[in-house]
Amino acid sequence: MKKMTRGQLAKKTGLTPAAIRFYEDSGVLPQPERSESGYRLYGEEYLTLIQFIQDTKALGYPLSRIGDTLRKLSDGREMDVEGLRELVRRQIQDIERQEAHLAEVKFHLHRLLNEYDDEDVRGYLQTFRRDPEK
Incomplete structure (x- = not known):
């Protein structure tokens, strides 16, 4: 090698x-x-x-969790086949949660583009301004 x-x-x-x-x-x-x-x-x-x-x-995993997982995988004593499968199942669940969240964000962004008139969008923009009177 x-x-x-x-x-x-x-x-x-x-x-x-x-x-x-x-x-x-x-x-x-x-x-x-x-x-x-x-x-x-x-x-x-x-x-x-x-x-x-x-x-x-x-x-979105923190490095501490990533390091712990890698140490378990490399040690071999703490992680067996079923342990790895469970880890993968949890990662898939995390991905599915993130996908659901992103789909919701995407839905709201599409609504902002397609369902609100200019005045509504201006009102939305005002919520971010420090001096809302401007």
């Missing part, structure tokens, strides 16, 4: 080297092995780990 430097891993994942270092320092990513000269060397498995981090961050 070919090893990558932090810069190479950053290029492949779209993260910055600083973001990768942050994930390591915060315990979300495991510390990589080091070369004899002290360079950090990352295996291909880090691509999967970072993709998982990016996907779960996009769902």
Whole structure:
């Protein structure tokens, strides 16, 4: 398995080297092995780990929860097949809740565009102004 430097891993994942270092320092990513000269060397498995981090961050999970989950997955003793399936079920439920919320927001935005006249929209805009008289 070919090893990558932090810069190479950053290029492949779209993260910055600083973001990768942050994930390591915060315990979300495991510390990589080091070369004899002290360079950090990352295996291909880090691509999967970072993709998982990016996907779960996009769902709104805090880094602490992401790190806990990755540690359970890597430990193997705390996460069995059924445990992983339950984790995936919960993630699907979270996605479905987010989809329902986004559908509601989209519905209200469509109403704003299509059902309200200009005067109603001006009134709505006034609610955001610091000086409502202007």
